[in-house]
Amino acid sequence: MTSRQAYAPSLHLEKVVVVRGNRLVLSNLNLDVSAGELVWVRGANGCGKSTLLRVIAGLLDAYSGKVSAEGKLALADENLALDPNMTVGAALHFWAHMDGASLSDRDAALAAMDLLTLSEVPVRYLSTGQRKRASIARVLASGCAIWLLDEPYNGLDSASCAHLDKAILSHIAAGGIVMLAAHQSPSINVSESLVLDSTGRSL
Numbered sequence: 001m002t003s004r005q006a007y008a009p010s011l012h013l014e015k016v017v018v019v020r021g022n023r024l025v026l027s028n029l030n031l032d033v034s035a036g037e038l039v040w041v042r043g044a045n046g047c048g049k050s051t052l053l054r055v056i057a058g059l060l061d062a063y064s065g066k067v068s069a070e071g072k073l074a075l076a077d078e079n080l081a082l083d084p085n086m087t088v089g090a091a092l093h094f095w096a097h098m099d100g101a102s103l104s105d106r107d108a109a110l111a112a113m114d115l116l117t118l119s120e121v122p123v124r125y126l127s128t129g130q131r132k133r134a135s136i137a138r139v140l141a142s143g144c145a146i147w148l149l150d151e152p153y154n155g156l157d158s159a160s161c162a163h164l165d166k167a168i169l170s171h172i173a174a175g176g177i178v179m180l181a182a183h184q185s186p187s188i189n190v191s192e193s194l195v196l197d198s199t200g201r202s203l
């Protein structure tokens, strides 16, 4: 988290219900997350982990209930929001600029995800793991207080997993919030584990 955040971030979900297609995906979900917390969202395929992050990010509407966030949010999911025809450095700078972040924030994010040597490479040439690292770097460069990371470890080698762990630890130590959806237990300590069951309830 950067010094631009002048107040403590928080997330609050109250009786959130989400319907997708004709299916109840999240059912009466309550959640409170405070500054400095890492929440691991887990559960079986299709239980609603990605849906939850997208609802918090404001990309999907809840059918009912309340979602409120103090602080700016950044989401990294399977959709790579980087222009394939730009270089990695330019694509990340574009988003950092949109988020009100600086070139040095972008450079710090590139360094954190070990992408400096790929800065001049077009996004379309990246391998799967490199694309994932670039997607995470976009969140790191955003300066947002609340990170929503959907399966961020998928496709990463062990060195990149360690880079990501370090970035998450540093973000929560600085008072940020991380919501992390993953099937595997993160190797760093989580503050809370939110387990969704197949009917979208938290266990």
Ligand SMILES: Nc1ncnc2c1ncn2[C@@H]1O[C@H](COP(=O)(O)OP(=O)(O)OP(=O)(O)O)[C@@H](O)[C@H]1O
Binding pocket: 020, 021, 022, 023, 025, 043, 044, 045, 046, 047, 048, 049, 050, 051, 052
């Ligand atoms: N666009 C959509 N329209 C209708 N239903 C959808 C849509 N997208 C997802 N769903 C359904 O919503 C449910 C939750 O999907 P979601 O992607 O949130 O699950 P998940 O827990 O992230 O799964 P996984 O572990 O496989 O990534 C699934 O039953 C899925 O089929």
